[in-house]
Amino acid sequence: MHINTTPADFVAWFRSVAPYINSFRGKTFVIAFGGEMVEDGKFTALTHDFNLLAALGIRLVLVHGARPQIEQHSARKNLEDNYHQGIRLTDTQTMQCVKESVGRVRVEIEALLSMGLANSPMANADIRLAGGNFITAQPIGVINGVDLQHTGCVRKVDVAALKNRLNFGEVVLLSPLGYSPTGEVFNLTLEDVATSTAIALDADKLVFLMDTDGVQSDHGDTLKELTVAQAQAALASKRVQSDDINLFLPCAIRACEAGVARTHLISRHTDGAVLQELFSDDGIGTMVVESTLNTLRDASIEDVGGILQLLRPLEEQGILVRRSRELLEQEIERFVVLEHDHRIVGCAALYPFPDEAAAELACLAVDAQCRDKGYGEAILDHMAVLAKSQKLKKLFVLTTRTAHWFLERGFIESPVTALPAQKKSLYNYQRKSKVFVRKI
Incomplete structure (x- = not known):
């Protein structure tokens, strides 16, 4: 706990992440990061976060890159980096550099993930890593007359073998290499391996760690959430984005269209970026989803607990009149709930008075962490x-x-006499609530 954090703040924070901890257990996350993470020495902190995710029961597949290491190794051998339409041309000599560089990066990652230093997040860590020939590849071939030789793309992912390792509680580490049935080795891209693996595993999340914070709006703000349609529009607009966004956003779209629930684009430069993105409502990067995460629907008896969680703080502050669980269960058909990513973040109830063509809007509440997002207005419009x-x-x-x-x-402030007769007879003059009316 941070030295300036009060116990109350810590308790509030822990309660806020508890729903995520519960919902993430047993889920499959594919997390991809470039060789830069190892090159600049920031991977140690990331290993702590991976350890925490694994300890929470999340099934982890890690995909690493090795681009800077390959480029440095090639430079030492006086080999020129050749790219064709943004794709590395991998000849025989370059392929040797690729294999040596990937091997060194992988060994370093495995060593860091094996740390168990006392007084660190890795204390008593027991991360068991799995690796193997899970990726079958094929050559990209000839593009516009240029043979890319040993540069390949993912042909097949051995899902059964991967799931077998994950079922044993192991963390799978994939390198950007693929193998053919004829024994050839191909140089693959990090993003192709990560995206293809996430799709094949039907992963719950695909996370890319990049150099930028996420997709930027016209005003320079990070867009927190995009549907596939919005992401496609952002790419089609040709608005200037970073090279990373132009590389990874199409992968996010491809993954979501193929059934991956969420894809996250976050900055590798932010300490704890993975945790901040996954365990908070707002996150710190851009999340891409197939369609909107918000669902406004009629409440059911199973929602009573979630509604009570929303109402209790407001009742304790005197903003709402207290309702018992029994009363709420009896009147549940009057309620609607707003869900964000399967979590209830808003609710309201409608009590009609048909004889006077009026209805009371009651119990309008939005989770404190989700205010200023237009949720209250969306619920109001729905009830109208x-x-x-x-x-x-x-x-x-x-x-x-x-x-x-x-x-x-x-709404217009109105006298108590403006209330329907039945409601007026129940008006609490001690509470002195103000009456507001709006024509619809």
Whole structure:
């Protein structure tokens, strides 16, 4: 715990990550990082994060690159780096450099992942690494008259063998090399190995560590979440992005279209980037998903616990009237919930008064960590449409602390007499809630 962190802050933080810890257990994550991570000495910190993920029961497949090491080795042998349409041309001499460089990088990674230093996150670590000929490759061949020789692409991933190692609790480490049935070795790209493996394993997450923070907006802000359609639009716009984004974003799109649930593009320069991205709502990079993570739906009895979690803090502050679990269960058909990535982050209830063509909007609540994202407004708009579909003419709310929020959204402060007769008879004059009404 940081020296300036209070016990209360620590408890709040730990509770906030608990849902992720629970949902990630047993899931498969493919994490890809370039040889730069090893070259600049930052891989030690990353090993600590990998150890933590493995300790939480996450099935890890790590894919490493070796580009800077290959380039340095080639330079020492006075070999020229040849690229054709952005793809390395791997002749016989270069292939020898590739094999030697990849081998050295892999040994160094294995050594760092084997550390068990006292007073470090790796203390008593028991990471068992697995490797092997899991990737079958084929030559890319001739492109526009240029033979790329030993440069290849993934042809097949041995899913059964990989799952066997993961089922034994081992962390799989894949190198950017592939083998053919005829015994040839091919130089592959990190992104091809990682993407193909994630697709073949039907991974829950694919993570790329890169030099930039993620996809940038026109204003220079990192876009936290993109659907596949939005990511494709960003690429089609030809807006200037980093080389890494132009390389990895198409891989993210390909993975999500093929069934990988989430792909994350994050900066390798941020300490704890993997943990910050995976264990917080906002993350620190860009997450690409097949479609939006938000689902607004009718509540069911299974949602009672999640709704209570949202309502209790507001009830304790006196913002909402306390409801018992029993009452909530009885009235659950009145509620809708907003889910973000399968976690309830918002709710509201609608109580119609058809004789007076009105409906009360009650229990509108949004998780404190998810405010300022438009979730409350989305729920309000949904409830207005729902009320309108029931031939109702106006919505009203009773509130003590959120008057301005409703005023900003078209509600008008009204006297208690504006309430439907049944609601007016139950009005609590001691609580003195203000009444706001909006025509729909």
